[in-house]
Amino acid sequence: GIQVEQSPPDLILQEGANSTLRCNFSDSVNNLQWFHQNPWGQLINLFYIPSGTKQNGRLSATTVATERYSLLYISSSQTTDSGVYFCAVPPPTDSWGKLQFGAGTQVVVTP
Amino acid sequence: KAGVTQTPRYLIKTRGQQVTLSCSPISGHRSVSWYQQTPGQGLQFLFEYFSETQRNKGNFPGRFSGRQFSNSRSEMNVSTLELGDSALYLCASSPEGFSGTEAFFGQGTRLTVV
Numbered sequence: 001g002i003q004v005e006q007s008p009p010d011l012i013l014q015e016g017a018n019s020t021l022r023c024n025f026s027d028s029v030n031n032l033q034w035f036h037q038n039p040w041g042q043l044i045n046l047f048y049i050p051s052g053t054k055q056n057g058r059l060s061a062t063t064v065a066t067e068r069y070s071l072l073y074i075s076s077s078q079t080t081d082s083g084v085y086f087c088a089v090p091p092p093t094d095s096w097g098k099l100q101f102g103a104g105t106q107v108v109v110t111p
Numbered sequence: 112k113a114g115v116t117q118t119p120r121y122l123i124k125t126r127g128q129q130v131t132l133s134c135s136p137i138s139g140h141r142s143v144s145w146y147q148q149t150p151g152q153g154l155q156f157l158f159e160y161f162s163e164t165q166r167n168k169g170n171f172p173g174r175f176s177g178r179q180f181s182n183s184r185s186e187m188n189v190s191t192l193e194l195g196d197s198a199l200y201l202c203a204s205s206p207e208g209f210s211g212t213e214a215f216f217g218q219g220t221r222l223t224v225v
Contacts, residue, residue: 030210030211031210031211031212031213033213033214035216040218040219041148041199041201041218041219041221042216042217042218042219043201043203043216045213045215045216048213050211086154088154090210090211091210094167095167095210096142096159096161096166096167096208096209096210097142097143097144097159097160097161097166097167097203097205097208097214098144098156098159098167098169098210099144099156099203099214100156101153101154103153104153
């Protein structure tokens with residue numbers, strides 16, 4: 001099946017710092033989503049970004065589908081940005097309703 | 112527009128019991144998927160339902176089952192609970208479940224098996 005690798009696994013930031021999270025995937029995809037898991041467990045949609053670049057406030061994402069990677073940028077980080085960030089892609093086969101998740105990047109933003 | 116609603120939020124069950132979890136998708140969404148999240152295995156796909164039919168299934172034992180009703184609400188059932196079934200169970204909804212469409216997740220049900 002498709003492999004999804006996220007790096008780094010852990011990230012500690014001081015408030016106000018910028019950071020880049022990376023997601024590599026092993027096969028062609030027609031969909032990629034970034035999520036933020038809050039402390040209560042809910043997965044919050046950040047970006048639906050099969051290709052190109054999108055921005056939402058202090059967050060932006062870029063997917064280069066031909067090179068099989070996506071980047072999530074966090075600028076001017078705040079303590080509320082703490083949590084686990086996941087990327088997820090559908091597998092190339094047997095994909096109905098299925099997303100393959102990476103292991104996540106645990107982000108801690110300190111005051 | 113209401114989001115994806117999962118009930119209950121928390122459950123504590125004893126080994127050997129069975130449990131039923133519920134998921135109401137976003138209005139108009141017909142595809143509901145279920146995932147299990149554990150610290151050791153991460154997020155793993157259980158199954159997907161569309162128009163009351165299971166269209167896709169992950170690698171879980173038959174103790175894990177589900178169903179979908181005509182209003183697209185879905186339930187998943189776990190029979191003969193084991194300690195290893197303790198996890199956060201998340202459901203996701205999307206309009207049609209195609210691989211190119213965006214999925215939206217509920218708040219999850221945290222199941223503890225003792």
